[in-house]
Amino acid sequence: MAEQKPVLYDYWRSSASYRVRIALNLAGIDYTPVVINLLDGSHRAAPHLERNPQGFVPALEIDGQMLTQSLAIIEYLIETRGLPLLPDDLPGRARVRALAHAIAMDIHPVCNLSVVAHVMEITGGGAEARSDWMQHFISQGLTAFEAMLTKEKSGKFCHGDTPGLADVCLMPQIYNAERWGIDLSAMPRIRAVREACDQLTAFVRAHPDNNNF
């Protein structure tokens, strides 16, 4: 029986989707992207809520199941495909997960499109309120992340000399930071990691600009 090609329910600008695209590319998994347009509300329509009651992207149909939550999906790829995004040593695994979660839990959700739309609604502040919000929380979060990176010796990437779960979370956050005009000049470790990731086809192919169908 031929194995069914995984289907990624995707949106080019979603950070969470971008993470999963990087991981699928690093795992060498060929997938079919299906665009869920967050701008026209497709994510809140019945067919997508059937896939994911949260109404978020990404969702990944793989091995006969529908998986949701970007980091749960990536942990599944690590466990089923031997994708080496976590080091072998246990303290290293804890460090990489902490770095990944410092972005995926403490920056990204606060700057989610629906959260910021709510901020605009309650402040009546329009695009300026949105931009101020983004700058406040992304700057603060990435400054703490830079401090976490410099606290321990690292390699070319966030942890060691091969890309890992933390890098997979960092690169989409950098894309967002630049979109909202965050100054990364005081963050040399983050910039060095970004340069290392930019050398890798798996990261480049996953970039929003290369997935805006």
Place this chain on the structure above:
Amino acid sequence: MAEQKPVLYDYWRSSASYRVRIALNLAGIDYTPVVINLLDGSHRAAPHLERNPQGFVPALEIDGQMLTQSLAIIEYLIETRGLPLLPDDLPGRARVRALAHAIAMDIHPVCNLSVVAHVMEITGGGAEARSDWMQHFISQGLTAFEAMLTKEKSGKFCHGDTPGLADVCLMPQIYNAERWGIDLSAMPRIRAVREACDQLTAFVRAHPDNNNF
């Protein structure tokens, strides 16, 4: 050499600390709590930033290292102590992580004390703005979580008949939901899980009211 007792840098009302307290109790690990008072700014003072550059609780000193990020800490306890908070089957593990992350990523960070303080500042709306914010995001998030729970057959707990990572995230979120007056009456699965967790000493001992030193 006697093993050093783990030290938990803790705050009674922090949901993330509450999760780690539950996990430590379930693992039967005796620990020393050290209070980091979030109300007097102790978390942003130099000694705590040295432990955790993010300035958050919890931080857990264990096995000669300082670990941060609640779910990274709990994954470490799962990997080093055989704490059975994830099922053995791979699709089950993905489901439990997705449920846990639906709370830990999509509800909790948006309702973090510092985020809501910022909302109060930019809206000038005081306590009412805070309460509206909490109700909006917690209600919406738990409604989606209830739908995720009912989508697949479950046992007494979020997944199966033993407590897992999803329950460890859910119970602190329920504590917060009640604090902000969220109505759980339309969420029967969540209420059933809560009743099951309330029977377990590990959960009861971790409750904020039992950790307000």
